[in-house]
Amino acid sequence: MTAPARSAWPKLRVADWTATRDTLHMWTQIIGKIRLAHAPLVNHWWQVTFYVTPRGLTTSTIPYGTGAFDIEFDFIDHQLRIRTTEGTARGVILEPKPVAQFYDEAVRALHELGVETPIQPWPNEVEQAIPFPQDTVHASYDPHAAHLFWRQLLQADRVLGQFRARFVGKVSPVHFFWGAMDLACTRFSGRPAPTHPGGAPHCGDWVMVEGYSRELSSCGFWPGGGEEGAFYAYAYPEPDGFREHPVLPSSAFYSAQHGQFLLPYEAVRTADDPDRTLAEFLQTTYEAAAEHGGWNRAELEDDPHRWDGPHGVASAGRPYDQGLSGGS
Template structure:
Protein backbone atom coordinates (compact mmCIF):
# COMPACT_ATOMS: atom_id res chain seq x y z
CA UNK A 1 0.00 0.00 0.00
CA UNK A 2 1.28 3.45 -0.91
CA UNK A 3 1.29 6.00 1.88
CA UNK A 4 -0.40 9.22 0.80
CA UNK A 5 1.14 12.22 2.52
CA UNK A 6 -0.79 15.47 2.97
CA UNK A 7 0.16 18.23 0.54
CA UNK A 8 0.88 20.72 3.32
CA UNK A 9 0.82 21.07 7.08
CA UNK A 10 -2.41 22.69 8.27
CA UNK A 11 -2.66 26.02 10.08
CA UNK A 12 -4.00 24.70 13.41
CA UNK A 13 -6.72 26.48 15.35
CA UNK A 14 -5.90 27.04 19.02
CA UNK A 15 -7.69 29.62 21.09
CA UNK A 16 -5.52 31.26 23.72
CA UNK A 17 -8.19 30.89 26.41
CA UNK A 18 -8.48 27.14 25.78
CA UNK A 19 -4.86 26.38 26.61
CA UNK A 20 -3.91 29.17 29.02
CA UNK A 21 -2.96 26.79 31.85
CA UNK A 22 -0.83 24.58 29.60
CA UNK A 23 0.74 27.66 28.03
CA UNK A 24 1.79 29.08 31.39
CA UNK A 25 3.33 25.78 32.49
CA UNK A 26 5.11 25.28 29.17
CA UNK A 27 6.43 28.84 29.37
CA UNK A 28 8.15 28.00 32.64
CA UNK A 29 9.52 24.72 31.26
CA UNK A 30 11.03 26.50 28.25
CA UNK A 31 12.63 29.04 30.58
CA UNK A 32 14.36 26.25 32.51
CA UNK A 33 15.83 24.73 29.34
CA UNK A 34 16.56 28.16 27.89
CA UNK A 35 18.55 29.13 30.96
CA UNK A 36 20.68 26.02 30.49
CA UNK A 37 21.60 27.26 27.03
CA UNK A 38 22.12 30.79 28.37
CA UNK A 39 24.54 29.49 31.01
CA UNK A 40 26.77 27.62 28.53
CA UNK A 41 26.55 29.23 25.07
CA UNK A 42 28.94 32.10 24.21
CA UNK A 43 27.36 35.53 24.02
CA UNK A 44 26.03 36.59 20.62
CA UNK A 45 24.67 40.07 19.83
CA UNK A 46 21.12 40.77 21.04
CA UNK A 47 21.02 37.47 23.00
CA UNK A 48 20.62 35.37 19.85
CA UNK A 49 22.52 32.53 21.51
CA UNK A 50 19.71 31.79 23.98
CA UNK A 51 16.84 31.18 21.56
CA UNK A 52 15.18 27.95 20.36
CA UNK A 53 14.37 26.86 16.82
CA UNK A 54 11.44 24.98 15.31
CA UNK A 55 12.27 21.35 14.53
CA UNK A 56 10.36 18.56 12.81
CA UNK A 57 9.11 17.45 16.23
CA UNK A 58 8.98 20.58 18.38
CA UNK A 59 11.49 23.14 19.63
CA UNK A 60 15.24 22.56 19.83
CA UNK A 61 18.12 24.39 21.46
CA UNK A 62 20.46 23.22 18.66
CA UNK A 63 23.95 22.15 19.77
CA UNK A 64 25.08 23.67 23.08
CA UNK A 65 28.85 23.76 23.68
CA UNK A 66 30.50 22.77 26.91
CA UNK A 67 32.82 20.11 28.27
CA UNK A 68 30.47 17.85 26.35
CA UNK A 69 28.36 19.21 23.47
CA UNK A 70 24.66 18.40 23.74
CA UNK A 71 21.24 19.49 22.60
CA UNK A 72 17.79 19.54 24.14
CA UNK A 73 14.50 19.26 22.29
CA UNK A 74 10.89 19.63 23.33
CA UNK A 75 9.30 16.81 21.34
CA UNK A 76 5.61 17.66 20.95
CA UNK A 77 4.91 14.45 19.01
CA UNK A 78 6.02 11.93 21.66
CA UNK A 79 5.78 14.56 24.43
CA UNK A 80 9.24 14.25 25.86
CA UNK A 81 12.08 16.61 26.59
CA UNK A 82 14.98 14.81 24.93
CA UNK A 83 18.62 15.43 25.88
CA UNK A 84 21.43 14.03 23.67
CA UNK A 85 25.20 14.37 24.04
CA UNK A 86 28.14 13.81 21.71
CA UNK A 87 29.20 10.99 24.05
CA UNK A 88 26.05 9.08 23.10
CA UNK A 89 24.04 9.71 26.24
CA UNK A 90 20.29 10.08 25.79
CA UNK A 91 18.03 11.23 28.61
CA UNK A 92 14.32 12.06 28.57
CA UNK A 93 11.87 13.90 30.78
CA UNK A 94 8.18 13.26 30.25
CA UNK A 95 6.06 16.20 29.12
CA UNK A 96 2.93 15.57 31.15
CA UNK A 97 0.84 17.31 33.77
CA UNK A 98 3.21 18.01 36.66
CA UNK A 99 4.39 20.97 38.74
CA UNK A 100 7.18 23.13 37.40
CA UNK A 101 9.16 22.16 40.51
CA UNK A 102 9.09 18.50 39.45
CA UNK A 103 10.04 19.29 35.86
CA UNK A 104 12.94 21.42 37.09
CA UNK A 105 14.21 18.67 39.39
CA UNK A 106 13.88 15.99 36.69
CA UNK A 107 15.58 18.12 34.05
CA UNK A 108 18.55 19.01 36.22
CA UNK A 109 18.90 15.34 37.22
CA UNK A 110 18.86 14.30 33.55
CA UNK A 111 21.61 16.81 32.79
CA UNK A 112 23.70 15.47 35.66
CA UNK A 113 23.27 11.86 34.51
CA UNK A 114 24.33 12.89 31.00
CA UNK A 115 27.52 14.45 32.33
CA UNK A 116 26.48 18.07 31.73
CA UNK A 117 27.72 20.35 34.51
CA UNK A 118 25.60 23.49 34.59
CA UNK A 119 24.16 25.93 37.12
CA UNK A 120 21.34 28.32 36.24
CA UNK A 121 19.57 31.30 37.79
CA UNK A 122 16.58 29.20 38.80
CA UNK A 123 13.73 31.67 38.53
CA UNK A 124 11.78 32.99 35.52
CA UNK A 125 12.23 36.32 33.75
CA UNK A 126 9.92 38.66 31.84
CA UNK A 127 6.87 37.66 33.91
CA UNK A 128 5.03 39.66 36.56
CA UNK A 129 5.18 36.91 39.21
CA UNK A 130 8.54 35.10 39.25
CA UNK A 131 8.16 31.96 41.37
CA UNK A 132 11.50 30.15 41.77
CA UNK A 133 11.38 26.96 39.69
CA UNK A 134 12.09 24.68 42.66
CA UNK A 135 9.10 26.17 44.52
CA UNK A 136 6.60 26.43 41.67
CA UNK A 137 3.71 24.07 42.31
CA UNK A 138 1.23 26.58 40.88
CA UNK A 139 1.80 25.75 37.21
CA UNK A 140 0.95 22.07 36.72
CA UNK A 141 -1.13 21.74 33.52
CA UNK A 142 -0.07 20.06 30.30
CA UNK A 143 -2.53 19.08 27.57
CA UNK A 144 -0.67 17.13 24.83
CA UNK A 145 -3.14 18.09 22.09
CA UNK A 146 -2.80 21.77 22.89
CA UNK A 147 0.99 21.60 23.02
CA UNK A 148 1.01 19.81 19.65
CA UNK A 149 -1.29 22.46 18.13
CA UNK A 150 0.94 25.25 19.48
CA UNK A 151 3.93 23.61 17.80
CA UNK A 152 1.88 23.49 14.59
CA UNK A 153 1.34 27.25 14.85
CA UNK A 154 5.09 27.74 15.24
CA UNK A 155 5.83 25.49 12.25
CA UNK A 156 3.68 27.70 10.02
CA UNK A 157 4.95 30.97 11.48
CA UNK A 158 8.57 29.86 11.16
CA UNK A 159 8.12 28.76 7.56
CA UNK A 160 6.67 32.07 6.39
CA UNK A 161 9.02 34.18 8.51
CA UNK A 162 11.98 32.35 6.98
CA UNK A 163 10.70 33.14 3.49
CA UNK A 164 10.40 36.79 4.49
CA UNK A 165 13.91 36.70 5.99
CA UNK A 166 15.39 35.52 2.69
CA UNK A 167 14.64 38.86 1.03
CA UNK A 168 17.11 40.75 3.24
CA UNK A 169 20.92 40.69 2.86
CA UNK A 170 21.74 43.12 5.64
CA UNK A 171 22.16 42.08 9.25
CA UNK A 172 19.18 39.90 10.12
CA UNK A 173 18.51 37.50 12.97
CA UNK A 174 17.56 33.85 12.58
CA UNK A 175 13.88 33.01 12.95
CA UNK A 176 13.95 32.00 16.58
CA UNK A 177 11.79 31.43 19.63
CA UNK A 178 12.56 33.53 22.69
CA UNK A 179 11.53 31.74 25.86
CA UNK A 180 11.48 34.96 27.92
CA UNK A 181 8.49 36.46 26.16
CA UNK A 182 7.40 33.11 24.64
CA UNK A 183 7.32 34.49 21.10
CA UNK A 184 8.89 33.76 17.73
CA UNK A 185 10.64 36.60 15.91
CA UNK A 186 12.86 37.65 13.03
CA UNK A 187 14.62 41.01 13.19
CA UNK A 188 16.19 43.16 10.47
CA UNK A 189 18.71 45.91 11.20
CA UNK A 190 19.42 49.18 9.39
CA UNK A 191 23.11 49.18 10.35
CA UNK A 192 22.83 52.19 12.67
CA UNK A 193 22.98 52.28 16.45
CA UNK A 194 19.82 53.08 18.41
CA UNK A 195 19.02 55.22 21.45
CA UNK A 196 19.42 53.42 24.76
CA UNK A 197 16.33 51.30 25.39
CA UNK A 198 14.41 52.35 28.54
CA UNK A 199 13.96 48.76 29.75
CA UNK A 200 10.97 48.34 32.14
CA UNK A 201 10.35 44.66 31.27
CA UNK A 202 9.10 42.79 34.39
CA UNK A 203 11.78 40.77 36.22
CA UNK A 204 14.36 41.59 33.58
CA UNK A 205 17.31 43.95 34.20
CA UNK A 206 17.34 47.06 32.01
CA UNK A 207 20.82 46.19 30.70
CA UNK A 208 19.39 43.05 29.10
CA UNK A 209 16.98 45.13 27.03
CA UNK A 210 19.74 47.67 26.26
CA UNK A 211 21.75 44.90 24.58
CA UNK A 212 18.71 43.53 22.79
CA UNK A 213 17.86 46.93 21.31
CA UNK A 214 21.32 48.41 20.83
CA UNK A 215 20.83 48.91 17.07
CA UNK A 216 18.02 50.30 14.92
CA UNK A 217 15.67 47.52 13.91
CA UNK A 218 12.44 46.28 12.37
CA UNK A 219 11.11 43.16 14.06
CA UNK A 220 8.16 40.87 13.35
CA UNK A 221 6.92 37.61 14.75
CA UNK A 222 4.20 35.54 16.38
CA UNK A 223 3.01 35.67 19.99
CA UNK A 224 0.61 32.97 21.28
CA UNK A 225 -1.11 35.35 23.68
CA UNK A 226 -3.69 38.08 23.81
CA UNK A 227 -7.15 37.41 22.47
CA UNK A 228 -8.38 34.91 19.91
CA UNK A 229 -5.71 32.53 18.63
CA UNK A 230 -2.65 34.69 19.17
CA UNK A 231 -1.13 37.52 17.16
CA UNK A 232 1.40 38.27 14.48
CA UNK A 233 3.13 41.55 15.30
CA UNK A 234 5.57 44.04 13.81
CA UNK A 235 7.33 47.04 15.33
CA UNK A 236 10.32 49.32 14.86
CA UNK A 237 12.86 50.56 17.37
CA UNK A 238 13.19 53.44 17.52
CA UNK A 239 9.81 54.04 15.93
CA UNK A 240 10.24 56.69 13.21
CA UNK A 241 7.68 59.48 12.69
CA UNK A 242 4.96 58.29 10.30
CA UNK A 243 5.44 54.61 11.10
CA UNK A 244 2.08 54.11 12.78
CA UNK A 245 0.20 55.83 9.92
CA UNK A 246 1.82 53.80 7.15
CA UNK A 247 -0.77 51.88 5.05
CA UNK A 248 -0.70 48.19 5.92
CA UNK A 249 -3.12 45.98 3.94
CA UNK A 250 -3.67 43.54 6.81
CA UNK A 251 -3.65 44.18 10.53
CA UNK A 252 -3.78 47.49 12.36
CA UNK A 253 -1.53 49.63 14.52
CA UNK A 254 -2.12 49.35 18.26
CA UNK A 255 -1.23 52.53 20.20
CA UNK A 256 -1.31 50.48 23.41
CA UNK A 257 1.29 47.99 22.18
CA UNK A 258 3.05 50.43 19.82
CA UNK A 259 3.12 47.89 17.03
CA UNK A 260 1.09 46.53 14.16
CA UNK A 261 -1.01 43.47 15.03
CA UNK A 262 -2.55 40.82 12.79
CA UNK A 263 -4.69 38.10 14.40
CA UNK A 264 -3.45 34.56 13.74
CA UNK A 265 -7.05 33.53 13.05
CA UNK A 266 -7.28 36.09 10.24
CA UNK A 267 -4.24 34.49 8.61
CA UNK A 268 -5.37 30.92 9.24
CA UNK A 269 -8.78 31.45 7.66
CA UNK A 270 -7.56 33.48 4.66
CA UNK A 271 -7.86 32.08 1.14
CA UNK A 272 -4.05 32.34 0.88
CA UNK A 273 -2.57 32.52 4.39
CA UNK A 274 1.03 32.77 3.16
CA UNK A 275 0.31 35.71 0.86
CA UNK A 276 -1.65 37.57 3.53
CA UNK A 277 1.06 37.15 6.15
CA UNK A 278 3.89 38.00 3.75
CA UNK A 279 2.03 41.15 2.75
CA UNK A 280 1.75 42.15 6.41
CA UNK A 281 5.44 41.47 7.04
CA UNK A 282 6.59 43.34 3.95
CA UNK A 283 4.40 46.40 4.44
CA UNK A 284 5.28 46.79 8.12
CA UNK A 285 8.98 46.46 7.29
CA UNK A 286 8.55 49.13 4.62
CA UNK A 287 6.92 51.36 7.23
CA UNK A 288 10.14 51.17 9.25
CA UNK A 289 12.54 51.36 6.29
CA UNK A 290 10.84 54.19 4.41
CA UNK A 291 10.10 56.41 7.38
CA UNK A 292 13.41 55.55 9.03
CA UNK A 293 15.42 56.28 5.86
CA UNK A 294 17.09 52.88 5.62
CA UNK A 295 19.51 52.21 2.73
CA UNK A 296 17.17 49.70 1.12
CA UNK A 297 19.24 49.27 -2.06
CA UNK A 298 22.11 47.94 0.04
CA UNK A 299 19.98 45.85 2.41
CA UNK A 300 17.45 44.05 0.18
CA UNK A 301 17.75 41.56 -2.68
CA UNK A 302 15.74 38.94 -4.54
CA UNK A 303 16.47 35.45 -3.15
CA UNK A 304 15.59 33.87 -6.52
CA UNK A 305 18.27 35.95 -8.23
CA UNK A 306 20.88 35.02 -5.66
CA UNK A 307 20.08 31.32 -6.08
CA UNK A 308 20.62 31.44 -9.86
CA UNK A 309 23.80 30.49 -11.74
CA UNK A 310 26.85 32.65 -11.09
Protein backbone atom coordinates in the same frame (compact mmCIF):
# COMPACT_ATOMS: atom_id res chain seq x y z
CA MET B 1 4.02 15.07 4.07
CA THR B 2 2.27 18.32 3.14
CA ALA B 3 -1.22 19.55 3.94
CA PRO B 4 -3.54 21.87 2.01
CA ALA B 5 -2.60 25.50 2.62
CA ARG B 6 -5.47 26.41 4.92
CA SER B 7 -5.65 23.13 6.88
CA ALA B 8 -1.93 23.40 7.66
CA TRP B 9 -2.72 26.36 9.95
CA PRO B 10 -4.34 24.85 13.05
CA LYS B 11 -7.02 26.45 15.20
CA LEU B 12 -6.02 26.92 18.85
CA ARG B 13 -7.93 29.35 21.02
CA VAL B 14 -5.72 30.96 23.66
CA ALA B 15 -8.47 30.60 26.25
CA ASP B 16 -8.52 26.84 25.70
CA TRP B 17 -4.87 26.30 26.60
CA THR B 18 -3.81 29.22 28.79
CA ALA B 19 -2.88 26.98 31.74
CA THR B 20 -0.79 24.71 29.51
CA ARG B 21 0.76 27.71 27.75
CA ASP B 22 1.84 29.28 31.04
CA THR B 23 3.30 26.03 32.34
CA LEU B 24 5.14 25.40 29.07
CA HIS B 25 6.45 28.97 29.22
CA MET B 26 8.11 28.19 32.55
CA TRP B 27 9.52 24.92 31.23
CA THR B 28 11.06 26.69 28.23
CA GLN B 29 12.58 29.30 30.55
CA ILE B 30 14.33 26.54 32.53
CA ILE B 31 15.81 24.97 29.40
CA GLY B 32 16.62 28.36 27.90
CA LYS B 33 18.58 29.34 30.99
CA ILE B 34 20.57 26.12 30.66
CA ARG B 35 21.61 27.18 27.15
CA LEU B 36 22.34 30.68 28.46
CA ALA B 37 24.68 29.24 31.11
CA HIS B 38 26.96 27.57 28.54
CA ALA B 39 26.73 29.39 25.20
CA PRO B 40 29.01 32.40 24.55
CA LEU B 41 27.30 35.76 24.13
CA VAL B 42 26.09 36.59 20.64
CA ASN B 43 24.75 40.05 19.83
CA HIS B 44 21.17 40.69 20.98
CA TRP B 45 21.17 37.42 23.02
CA TRP B 46 20.82 35.27 19.91
CA GLN B 47 22.76 32.51 21.70
CA VAL B 48 19.89 31.78 24.12
CA THR B 49 17.06 31.10 21.67
CA PHE B 50 15.34 27.93 20.44
CA TYR B 51 14.61 26.86 16.86
CA VAL B 52 11.60 25.12 15.34
CA THR B 53 12.25 21.50 14.37
CA PRO B 54 10.18 18.80 12.60
CA ARG B 55 9.18 17.63 16.10
CA GLY B 56 9.16 20.71 18.32
CA LEU B 57 11.73 23.19 19.62
CA THR B 58 15.46 22.71 20.07
CA THR B 59 18.29 24.55 21.77
CA SER B 60 20.58 23.38 18.96
CA THR B 61 24.13 22.42 19.94
CA ILE B 62 25.29 23.73 23.33
CA PRO B 63 29.05 23.61 24.03
CA TYR B 64 30.15 21.83 27.22
CA GLY B 65 33.85 21.40 27.88
CA THR B 66 35.32 19.87 24.74
CA GLY B 67 31.99 18.25 23.88
CA ALA B 68 28.42 19.38 23.50
CA PHE B 69 24.80 18.54 24.17
CA ASP B 70 21.39 19.60 22.96
CA ILE B 71 17.87 19.65 24.36
CA GLU B 72 14.65 19.33 22.37
CA PHE B 73 11.00 19.67 23.29
CA ASP B 74 9.38 16.89 21.25
CA PHE B 75 5.70 17.78 20.83
CA ILE B 76 4.90 14.61 18.88
CA ASP B 77 6.03 12.02 21.45
CA HIS B 78 5.85 14.60 24.28
CA GLN B 79 9.33 14.13 25.63
CA LEU B 80 12.12 16.46 26.60
CA ARG B 81 15.12 14.85 24.90
CA ILE B 82 18.70 15.52 26.02
CA ARG B 83 21.61 14.16 23.94
CA THR B 84 25.36 14.45 24.33
CA THR B 85 28.34 14.01 22.05
CA GLU B 86 29.32 11.04 24.22
CA GLY B 87 26.41 9.12 22.74
CA THR B 88 24.38 9.26 25.96
CA ALA B 89 20.84 10.54 26.29
CA ARG B 90 18.08 11.10 28.81
CA GLY B 91 14.42 12.03 28.58
CA VAL B 92 11.82 13.79 30.68
CA ILE B 93 8.16 13.04 30.00
CA LEU B 94 6.04 16.05 29.08
CA GLU B 95 2.85 15.53 31.04
CA PRO B 96 0.82 17.40 33.68
CA LYS B 97 3.31 18.16 36.46
CA PRO B 98 4.36 21.19 38.52
CA VAL B 99 7.21 23.35 37.30
CA ALA B 100 9.10 22.35 40.45
CA GLN B 101 8.97 18.70 39.43
CA PHE B 102 9.97 19.41 35.83
CA TYR B 103 12.89 21.51 37.07
CA ASP B 104 14.08 18.71 39.37
CA GLU B 105 13.76 16.06 36.65
CA ALA B 106 15.57 18.14 34.01
CA VAL B 107 18.45 19.05 36.34
CA ARG B 108 18.75 15.44 37.50
CA ALA B 109 18.81 14.15 33.92
CA LEU B 110 21.61 16.57 33.04
CA HIS B 111 23.54 15.54 36.16
CA GLU B 112 23.27 11.87 35.14
CA LEU B 113 24.78 12.85 31.79
CA GLY B 114 27.67 14.64 33.50
CA VAL B 115 26.37 18.12 32.68
CA GLU B 116 26.34 20.50 35.63
CA THR B 117 24.28 23.62 35.06
CA PRO B 118 23.77 26.18 37.80
CA ILE B 119 21.17 28.72 36.66
CA GLN B 120 19.20 31.56 38.19
CA PRO B 121 16.19 29.47 39.28
CA TRP B 122 13.42 31.96 38.62
CA PRO B 123 11.70 33.24 35.46
CA ASN B 124 12.22 36.56 33.66
CA GLU B 125 9.91 38.89 31.74
CA VAL B 126 6.81 37.73 33.64
CA GLU B 127 4.87 39.51 36.36
CA GLN B 128 4.60 36.47 38.64
CA ALA B 129 8.18 35.22 39.05
CA ILE B 130 7.84 32.13 41.24
CA PRO B 131 11.22 30.39 41.77
CA PHE B 132 11.25 27.17 39.75
CA PRO B 133 11.90 24.83 42.73
CA GLN B 134 8.86 26.33 44.49
CA ASP B 135 6.45 26.62 41.59
CA THR B 136 3.52 24.28 42.13
CA VAL B 137 1.08 26.80 40.61
CA HIS B 138 1.89 26.01 36.97
CA ALA B 139 1.22 22.30 36.56
CA SER B 140 -0.88 21.83 33.39
CA TYR B 141 0.03 20.09 30.16
CA ASP B 142 -2.48 19.31 27.41
CA PRO B 143 -0.48 17.34 24.82
CA HIS B 144 -2.96 18.09 22.03
CA ALA B 145 -2.72 21.84 22.67
CA ALA B 146 1.08 21.71 22.85
CA HIS B 147 1.12 19.85 19.53
CA LEU B 148 -1.15 22.45 17.92
CA PHE B 149 1.04 25.28 19.23
CA TRP B 150 4.08 23.65 17.65
CA ARG B 151 2.14 23.43 14.37
CA GLN B 152 1.37 27.15 14.64
CA LEU B 153 5.07 27.80 15.12
CA LEU B 154 5.93 25.52 12.19
CA GLN B 155 3.81 27.55 9.78
CA ALA B 156 4.95 30.90 11.18
CA ASP B 157 8.59 29.79 10.99
CA ARG B 158 8.18 28.79 7.35
CA VAL B 159 6.68 32.09 6.18
CA LEU B 160 9.02 34.18 8.35
CA GLY B 161 11.92 32.26 6.80
CA GLN B 162 10.75 33.17 3.31
CA PHE B 163 10.44 36.81 4.39
CA ARG B 164 13.92 36.73 5.92
CA ALA B 165 15.40 35.50 2.62
CA ARG B 166 14.66 38.83 0.93
CA PHE B 167 17.03 40.75 3.21
CA VAL B 168 20.81 40.74 2.76
CA GLY B 169 21.65 43.17 5.54
CA LYS B 170 22.11 42.07 9.13
CA VAL B 171 19.15 39.90 10.06
CA SER B 172 18.50 37.49 12.91
CA PRO B 173 17.61 33.84 12.47
CA VAL B 174 13.95 32.96 12.86
CA HIS B 175 14.12 31.94 16.51
CA PHE B 176 12.04 31.43 19.63
CA PHE B 177 12.66 33.68 22.62
CA TRP B 178 11.62 31.94 25.84
CA GLY B 179 11.52 35.20 27.81
CA ALA B 180 8.33 36.42 26.13
CA MET B 181 7.51 33.06 24.50
CA ASP B 182 7.52 34.39 20.94
CA LEU B 183 8.91 33.41 17.56
CA ALA B 184 10.80 36.35 16.06
CA CYS B 185 12.83 37.58 13.12
CA THR B 186 14.59 40.95 13.21
CA ARG B 187 16.08 43.10 10.44
CA PHE B 188 18.63 45.85 11.15
CA SER B 189 19.32 49.11 9.33
CA GLY B 190 23.02 49.05 10.21
CA ARG B 191 22.83 52.10 12.47
CA PRO B 192 23.09 52.28 16.27
CA ALA B 193 19.95 52.88 18.30
CA PRO B 194 19.34 55.08 21.35
CA THR B 195 19.77 53.32 24.68
CA HIS B 196 16.69 51.28 25.46
CA PRO B 197 14.95 52.29 28.70
CA GLY B 198 14.35 48.69 29.80
CA GLY B 199 11.39 48.06 32.05
CA ALA B 200 10.63 44.37 31.41
CA PRO B 201 9.43 42.69 34.61
CA HIS B 202 12.03 40.73 36.60
CA CYS B 203 14.65 41.47 33.95
CA GLY B 204 17.64 43.79 34.24
CA ASP B 205 17.50 46.86 32.03
CA TRP B 206 20.91 45.89 30.64
CA VAL B 207 19.26 42.90 28.96
CA MET B 208 17.07 45.18 26.85
CA VAL B 209 19.97 47.59 26.23
CA GLU B 210 21.87 44.74 24.54
CA GLY B 211 18.82 43.45 22.71
CA TYR B 212 17.95 46.85 21.26
CA SER B 213 21.42 48.28 20.71
CA ARG B 214 20.89 48.66 16.94
CA GLU B 215 18.08 50.21 14.91
CA LEU B 216 15.68 47.46 13.92
CA SER B 217 12.42 46.24 12.47
CA SER B 218 11.14 43.10 14.18
CA CYS B 219 8.25 40.75 13.50
CA GLY B 220 6.98 37.47 14.81
CA PHE B 221 4.24 35.43 16.47
CA TRP B 222 3.23 34.90 20.05
CA PRO B 223 0.32 33.03 21.69
CA GLY B 224 -1.45 36.17 22.91
CA GLY B 225 -2.82 39.43 21.53
CA GLY B 226 -5.71 37.75 19.74
CA GLU B 227 -8.27 35.00 20.18
CA GLU B 228 -5.80 32.48 18.70
CA GLY B 229 -2.59 34.45 19.17
CA ALA B 230 -1.22 37.21 16.98
CA PHE B 231 1.50 38.18 14.57
CA TYR B 232 3.27 41.40 15.48
CA ALA B 233 5.64 43.95 13.99
CA TYR B 234 7.40 46.93 15.57
CA ALA B 235 10.34 49.24 15.04
CA TYR B 236 12.96 50.45 17.49
CA PRO B 237 13.28 53.34 17.65
CA GLU B 238 9.82 53.92 16.22
CA PRO B 239 10.14 56.59 13.49
CA ASP B 240 7.62 59.36 13.00
CA GLY B 241 4.83 58.21 10.73
CA PHE B 242 5.35 54.51 11.47
CA ARG B 243 2.04 53.85 13.19
CA GLU B 244 0.07 55.80 10.56
CA HIS B 245 1.60 53.88 7.64
CA PRO B 246 -1.00 51.87 5.67
CA VAL B 247 -0.40 48.15 6.12
CA LEU B 248 -1.99 44.95 4.82
CA PRO B 249 -4.20 43.03 5.27
CA SER B 250 -7.21 45.09 6.37
CA SER B 251 -7.46 43.08 9.61
CA ALA B 252 -4.05 44.37 10.77
CA PHE B 253 -3.96 47.37 13.09
CA TYR B 254 -1.60 49.42 15.24
CA SER B 255 -2.01 48.73 18.97
CA ALA B 256 -1.04 51.75 21.07
CA GLN B 257 -1.20 49.49 24.14
CA HIS B 258 1.47 47.16 22.77
CA GLY B 259 3.35 49.74 20.68
CA GLN B 260 3.25 47.58 17.57
CA PHE B 261 1.18 46.40 14.64
CA LEU B 262 -0.89 43.29 15.29
CA LEU B 263 -2.50 40.77 12.97
CA PRO B 264 -4.75 38.19 14.65
CA TYR B 265 -3.62 34.65 13.92
CA GLU B 266 -7.19 33.70 13.07
CA ALA B 267 -7.21 36.29 10.26
CA VAL B 268 -4.32 34.42 8.66
CA ARG B 269 -5.69 30.94 9.36
CA THR B 270 -9.08 31.68 7.77
CA ALA B 271 -7.74 33.59 4.75
CA ASP B 272 -8.04 32.08 1.27
CA ASP B 273 -4.26 32.28 1.01
CA PRO B 274 -2.75 32.30 4.54
CA ASP B 275 0.86 32.52 3.33
CA ARG B 276 0.16 35.55 1.16
CA THR B 277 -1.86 37.23 3.89
CA LEU B 278 0.95 36.91 6.42
CA ALA B 279 3.60 37.87 3.85
CA GLU B 280 1.69 41.10 3.10
CA PHE B 281 1.67 41.97 6.79
CA LEU B 282 5.39 41.27 7.20
CA GLN B 283 6.35 43.27 4.11
CA THR B 284 4.15 46.33 4.65
CA THR B 285 5.06 46.69 8.32
CA TYR B 286 8.74 46.41 7.43
CA GLU B 287 8.23 49.11 4.79
CA ALA B 288 6.66 51.29 7.47
CA ALA B 289 9.88 51.06 9.48
CA ALA B 290 12.29 51.28 6.54
CA GLU B 291 10.62 54.13 4.66
CA HIS B 292 9.92 56.34 7.66
CA GLY B 293 13.26 55.45 9.23
CA GLY B 294 15.28 56.27 6.12
CA TRP B 295 16.82 52.82 5.64
CA ASN B 296 19.04 52.22 2.61
CA ARG B 297 16.72 49.65 1.08
CA ALA B 298 18.69 49.36 -2.17
CA GLU B 299 21.66 47.93 -0.26
CA LEU B 300 19.72 45.91 2.31
CA GLU B 301 17.26 43.99 0.12
CA ASP B 302 17.64 41.51 -2.72
CA ASP B 303 15.65 38.89 -4.60
CA PRO B 304 16.09 35.36 -3.17
CA HIS B 305 15.44 34.00 -6.67
CA ARG B 306 18.35 35.92 -8.18
CA TRP B 307 20.21 32.71 -9.03
CA ASP B 308 17.23 30.96 -10.62
CA GLY B 309 17.47 30.35 -14.34
CA PRO B 310 19.33 28.23 -16.88
CA HIS B 311 22.65 28.42 -15.01
CA GLY B 312 21.35 28.45 -11.47
CA VAL B 313 19.01 26.78 -9.04
CA ALA B 314 16.32 25.97 -11.57
CA SER B 315 18.68 23.91 -13.74
CA ALA B 316 21.10 22.28 -11.34
CA GLY B 317 20.02 23.14 -7.82
CA ARG B 318 23.60 23.85 -6.73
CA PRO B 319 24.71 27.20 -8.18
CA TYR B 320 27.20 27.77 -5.38
CA ASP B 321 29.03 24.55 -6.20
CA GLN B 322 29.00 25.47 -9.88
CA GLY B 323 30.49 28.86 -9.13
CA LEU B 324 33.31 27.33 -7.09
CA SER B 325 34.19 24.85 -9.79
CA GLY B 326 34.04 27.43 -12.56
CA GLY B 327 31.06 25.74 -14.24
CA SER B 328 28.75 27.75 -16.44
